[in-house]
Amino acid sequence: MTVQLVSNQHRQATIDMVTPAAQNSTNVDAVLTGSEMDARAWKSLAYTLKIATAAVTWTVFGANQADYSDEVVVQAATSVNAGANASYAVERAPYAYYRVKIRSTVADTPGGASLAGIAKG
Numbered sequence: 001m002t003v004q005l006v007s008n009q010h011r012q013a014t015i016d017m018v019t020p021a022a023q024n025s026t027n028v029d030a031v032l033t034g035s036e037m038d039a040r041a042w043k044s045l046a047y048t049l050k051i052a053t054a055a056v057t058w059t060v061f062g063a064n065q066a067d068y069s070d071e072v073v074v075q076a077a078t079s080v081n082a083g084a085n086a087s088y089a090v091e092r093a094p095y096a097y098y099r100v101k102i103r104s105t106v107a108d109t110p111g112g113a114s115l116a117g118i119a120k121g
Helices: none
Strands: 002-007 012-018 044-051 056-063 072-080 085-090 097-104 112-120
Touching (some): 056 112
Antiparallel strands (some): 044 112
């Protein structure tokens, strides 16, 4: 996570961003390393996912324990085709921690996934 001060001619705001390196999917749900966000100090949260190669199925999880031992699905598993984008956003983030898991939509056909996440407010 990287906390940044962003501004334009009218306003300044602090945001938290994650932009992990692109990763390939496997045949099982695996955490997209670097997707973890601590939303406790923020009101809203959004992820965007970009798929470069083969289709990837992604799921967004929320938890209140830092180790994700109580995680629940906040966005059901959704397949995203190669060359497409997907997003998840919540205006009032009810959980303390969020992360993304990915897996190959078609067995033994890894897809490349890039993610950006932002928390603000």
